[in-house]
Amino acid sequence: MYPGKTNRLLAYSIDRWQRGMRYTDALRQRAENMIACKRAGESPPERRAESVRGDFLRTG
Secondary structure, eight states, X not given: XXXXXXXXXXXXXXXXXXXXXXXXXXXXXXXXXHHHHHHHTOOOOOOHHHHHHHHHHHHO
8 A cells, every 4th residue: 555654664673672672682792791790709890981971060
């Protein structure tokens, strides 16, 4: 009926699904890193966004 709209909807659905999978994988990797640090007796690494924001506020 509307092949252009159908293709765009399909492309959007695939993109949304892929982004969701990447987000979930990033959370899984972060959790694995935190568990590994905890088992090794180390403190977990700081989040990059917080350290960058903190540096900006201190120098800015």
